[in-house]
Amino acid sequence: MKDKLNQKKEIASNWFRSLRDQFCKTFEEIDGGKFERKKWSHKGSGGGEISILKGDIFEKVGVNISTVSGEFSEDFKSQIKGTEKSANYWASGISLVAHMQSPKIPAFHFNTRFLATGETWFGGGTDMTPSIPDKKETEYLHSQLKEACDAADQKYYEKFKKNCDEYFFLQHRNEPRGEGGIFFDHLNTGAWEADFSFVQDVGKKTLEVITNIVKQKKDFKWTEEEKDQQLIKRGRYVEFNLIWDRGTLFGLKTGGSTEAILMSMPPSAKWK
Numbered sequence: 001m002k003d004k005l006n007q008k009k010e011i012a013s014n015w016f017r018s019l020r021d022q023f024c025k026t027f028e029e030i031d032g033g034k035f036e037r038k039k040w041s042h043k044g045s046g047g048g049e050i051s052i053l054k055g056d057i058f059e060k061v062g063v064n065i066s067t068v069s070g071e072f073s074e075d076f077k078s079q080i081k082g083t084e085k086s087a088n089y090w091a092s093g094i095s096l097v098a099h100m101q102s103p104k105i106p107a108f109h110f111n112t113r114f115l116a117t118g119e120t121w122f123g124g125g126t127d128m129t130p131s132i133p134d135k136k137e138t139e140y141l142h143s144q145l146k147e148a149c150d151a152a153d154q155k156y157y158e159k160f161k162k163n164c165d166e167y168f169f170l171q172h173r174n175e176p177r178g179e180g181g182i183f184f185d186h187l188n189t190g191a192w193e194a195d196f197s198f199v200q201d202v203g204k205k206t207l208e209v210i211t212n213i214v215k216q217k218k219d220f221k222w223t224e225e226e227k228d229q230q231l232i233k234r235g236r237y238v239e240f241n242l243i244w245d246r247g248t249l250f251g252l253k254t255g256g257s258t259e260a261i262l263m264s265m266p267p268s269a270k271w272k
Helices: 002-031 135-152 156-167 192-217 224-243 246-253 258-264
Strands: 036-041 045-053 058-071 088-100 107-116 120-129 181-187
Touching (some): 002 058, 002 088, 002 192, 036 258, 107 192, 107 224, 120 135, 156 181, 181 192
Antiparallel strands (some): 088 107, 120 181
16 A cells, blocks of 8 residues: 555656656746746655746746655644544645746746655646736636636536635635636545546646646737736735745644745735
8 A cells, every 4th residue: 555655756746847847848938938847845855946036027927846754843743634543644745836037927837747646636726827818818817727627527617616616715804816727625436547637637737727828928018007907916926935835834833934834925016
């Protein structure tokens, strides 16, 4: 059983690294810039790699991967599934956040992960935060995510869309962070290969969606007023990540790299 779990861990972590490479290669081709990489070590075991590009189209895009293991603190383990008998954990994943130069191109967030405590599961999702909402763009994102969901289970899309709408919501402002997407956690149907295939499809669809939207809009002109609108929207993004985001808390509570955890922050933001 242990060997089988180790095999799953290796397959998942290798996929996250491969997907990271696909994102970076595609974005470099679009932008013309180069990602800079930096490795970090975890306080328990393992570590990760930060990849950051600051270019002409991508004002700041980060694609991070990590594979770590350790032991949850007593005050935190009660919040994590499968820790009743042991506080030990293993986690591997990929996280992407893209903030664009153009206020006409949305910000994108994506992550997927595989976790093992006393139980194992996948989690993650994709969402989009435009400064200037575009109905056709939003419909395109959701149609592609629905396609990925439907290939796995006809019930996934509505369920995971609802999860996203509820999770990426700024409660203190009573407003959504963006135009939604999908969000799932504790995914373990008992068919690991099928669950993993779904996670792979979400990653591939995300790359396809971002690539198509950026290519379509990268040469659009914008005004200073529109840029100002983008900076204010980014302020909301910062508020969510620092106040409500569970991934931020997980990373900080488990001794992750602060630089990697806060990679999601935009290069500049504004508050009225």
